[in-house]
Structure formats: structure tokens, C-alpha cells
Amino acid sequence: MRQRLSSEPDRYRGRRRVPTPPRSRYAAVVTTALVGAGIVAIGAGALPDAKSVSPAVLDELKAASTVNQDTADRADAADRATRDNDRTKAGDSAEPDVWLLPLQDYEFHSPYGMRWGKLHTGVDLVAPEGTPYRAIHGGTVTKAGWFGGYGYTVIVEHPDGSEAIYGHSSALSVREGQQVKVGDQLGLVGNTGHSYGSHLHLELHVKGEPLDPVPWLKDRGVDIQVQIEAHYSDVAAS
Incomplete structure (x- = not known):
């Protein structure tokens, strides 16, 4: 491997790491990525003849992608609902214990x-x-x-x-x-x-x-x- 000279610009400096997707969506994201890659490969001519691929196979790939996206969306919605519910319960449980002054200047x-x-x-x-x-x-x-x-x-x-x-x-x-x-x-x-x-x-x-x-x-x-x-x-x- 050739060592980078000090005069050469660092191609990796300043680049941001892509955040790791939450575990609740990891399987859906990976599956969707694989299915999407398969569709792109077919459309780009990675197979000998894209026209010779069975339309039923393409429909199954598209359906699988849609199902996995729906699963990921439902997981997100469930997570948001749980967080909102926890915040509401915390506020409801704290308020009955609060006592205040009736006036501020007296x-x-x-x-x-x-x-x-x-x-x-x-x-x-x-x-x-x-x-x-x-x-x-x-x-x-x-x-x-x-x-x-x-x-x-x-x-x-x-x-x-x-x-x-x-x-x-x-x-x-x-x-x-x-x-x-x-x-x-x-x-x-x-x-x-x-x-x-x-x-x-x-x-x-x-x-x-x-x-x-x-x-x-x-x-x-x-x-x-x-x-x-x-x-x-x-x-x-x-």
C-alpha cells in the first residue's frame, strides 16, 4: 500500500460517520437494502437480459420491499407512542405532589x-x-x-x-x-x-x-x- 504523502490532501478528513440505524429497524433496513440492490442490479443490466426475468419475480421483490418498509414505519410509530405515553405518565404522577405560594410579592x-x-x-x-x-x-x-x-x-x-x-x-x-x-x-x-x-x-x-x-x-x-x-x-x- 502506498503511503500518503504529507502534501496530499486527506480525503477522509471531515467526513461524518453514517449513524447506525436503531435495532428495532435493523432487520427491516438490511432486508430493504438487499432487495433494493437486487432491483437496481436487474435494471442496470447486471443480468444477461433484464427482459428475460419473470415479471412475477419482480413483483415479489417489489412486494417484499413494501412489506419491510411498512414494518419499519410501524416500529417507528410504536416507539413514538411509547415515549409520549411515558412522558404523560411522568407529568401526571408529579403534579399531585406540587404545592406553591398563592402570591409572589406580599x-x-x-x-x-x-x-x-x-x-x-x-x-x-x-x-x-x-x-x-x-x-x-x-x-x-x-x-x-x-x-x-x-x-x-x-x-x-x-x-x-x-x-x-x-x-x-x-x-x-x-x-x-x-x-x-x-x-x-x-x-x-x-x-x-x-x-x-x-x-x-x-x-x-x-x-x-x-x-x-x-x-x-x-x-x-x-x-x-x-x-x-x-x-x-x-x-x-x-
């Missing part, structure tokens, strides 16, 4: 606990009136309307049986019976009902009883506590 006031001699059964998140608030978790809207001292309120029942109450809204974006996903807009922050100013009142109930939303949400990866109002005795006395 001040945390009036935590859960005694206030002015009464139990404050939720937390207050101060934000400008008209600020959109969103579902902290997916579920079913069981209340969307006026709710006494809570003003315009949305209540969402979650799949685990817990409930979230969003009070003092200026407007509502959902209706009763509607299915909502985590992060869906439920309404706008307001000052309706027994409210001291524009804010979102958020409560969490488990088995019908209110509980402190701060540790509940922290256990689910959400830190709703930004700023805590202190010295409630001074506030109550003023």
Missing part, C-alpha cells in the same frame, strides 16, 4: 393564633388590591362567592381531603365545581368582608378543622412565612 402579617381574644384561623398576606392569587394545590372548587365575614371567597378541596380557603377577594376567577390545577388563578386580592385592609386571608383545614398553614406548607416544600407581625398585645391595646 408581606406576611397576622399569623395563625390568638388575636384580640379570638383564634385567627389563618394567615394574612398583604398585597395591593387587584393582585392575582393562585391555587397552592390542585383540587375541586367547592365554594366561589360571598362567604360572610370572609367576603368573596374561594374554597378548594384537595385530593388528600384538605381544604384551602382564600378570603377577602375583590373578584373571583373560578366557579363552584370547577377543577383547578396548582398555580391556576383563583381571584384577585381585595378588602371585602370583615377585613382591615387589602390582603389575602389563607386558611388550611384538615378533617374540617383549621390548622397553622406555616408548618403544613413547610412540610410540602413551601415557605410562606416572609415577615411576622409581633407584639399583638400592643396592637390589641391601640
